[in-house]
Amino acid sequence: MKAAVVVLAAPSGGGKTTIARALVTRWPERYGFSVSATTRGPRPGERDGEDYFFLTKDEFRRRQAAGDFLEWAEYAGELYGTLKAEVDRVLAAGRHVLLDIEVQGAKQVRKRYPPPASRAVFILPPSAGELLRRLQGRRTESPSEMRERLETAMRELRQADAFDHVVVNDDLDSAVLTVHKLVETPEGEPGAKVERKRITALIAELTKQTKEIS
Numbered sequence: 001m002k003a004a005v006v007v008l009a010a011p012s013g014g015g016k017t018t019i020a021r022a023l024v025t026r027w028p029e030r031y032g033f034s035v036s037a038t039t040r041g042p043r044p045g046e047r048d049g050e051d052y053f054f055l056t057k058d059e060f061r062r063r064q065a066a067g068d069f070l071e072w073a074e075y076a077g078e079l080y081g082t083l084k085a086e087v088d089r090v091l092a093a094g095r096h097v098l099l100d101i102e103v104q105g106a107k108q109v110r111k112r113y114p115p116p117a118s119r120a121v122f123i124l125p126p127s128a129g130e131l132l133r134r135l136q137g138r139r140t141e142s143p144s145e146m147r148e149r150l151e152t153a154m155r156e157l158r159q160a161d162a163f164d165h166v167v168v169n170d171d172l173d174s175a176v177l178t179v180h181k182l183v184e185t186p187e188g189e190p191g192a193k194v195e196r197k198r199i200t201a202l203i204a205e206l207t208k209q210t211k212e213i214s
């Protein structure tokens with residue numbers, strides 16, 4: 001089957017990075033990861049060229065002007081972008097290319113690679129409480145950054161309809177397998193349908209919990 005552009009989006013902490021890593025580890029011949037560029041600083045353990053290409057704002061702007069990005073977006077005050085060269089590198093190797101990006105970028109990629117060249121999967125946390133536990137467990141954001149990310153998460157959840165598939169990341173192995181099946185057999189089962197009720201409940205719960213973060 002032809003290699004596809006696979007867009008994974010999720011509210012921050014939803015598990016898209018974990019799922020993308022698991023797909024590459026489990027099926028290294030089928031998947032490759034597009035390493036994005038960002039102006040945010042590395043988190044402990046993150047490595048330049050592996051997790052991101054960490055650029056200064058000037059470098060990022062220079063590469064934008066040079067037309068190096070397939071898409072880019074601003075998120076929590078920082079710039080993030082998918083490099084065309086990264087996508088081409090993985091596709092040229094005959095592998096599906098995984099893009100772990102936010103919703104605005106996902107929409108831009110969909111325009112450049114209309115389905116079936118791309119598949120868009122929105123990853124949902126099982127509940128707002130679990131999303132908060134995972135975000136807090138990651139210990140990478142201050143309370144104010146966390147609040148900003150949760151507000152963005154709510155905006156993103158309202159746009160989940162723009163995606164082909166919604167997958168709930170409760171048990172990690174099942175979520176990884178579901179995404180894999182959606183990518184490999186797009187013409188088969190439609191997979192998880194947009195779970196409107198679950199999304200509405202998540203937004204309501206998150207609104208309440210975000211107010212309680214001090």
Ligand code: ADP
Nearest residue numbers: 012013014015016017018134138169170171172
């Ligand atoms: P995102 O990339 O969407 O911001 P991450 O992949 O960084 O999210 O996941 C956020 C946190 O949740 C990480 O600490 C990760 O280990 C944890 N996590 C992800 N998926 C699961 C899961 N299915 N069960 C338990 N913890 C998970």
Ligand code: 5GP
Nearest residue numbers: 036037072073075080081082100101102105
């Ligand atoms: P984080 O700072 O948690 O690594 O990422 C913040 C957000 O930026 C996440 O939603 C992540 O998916 C998104 N992101 C990462 N790389 C890119 C990119 O290249 N383009 C866009 N549009 N978003 C990205």
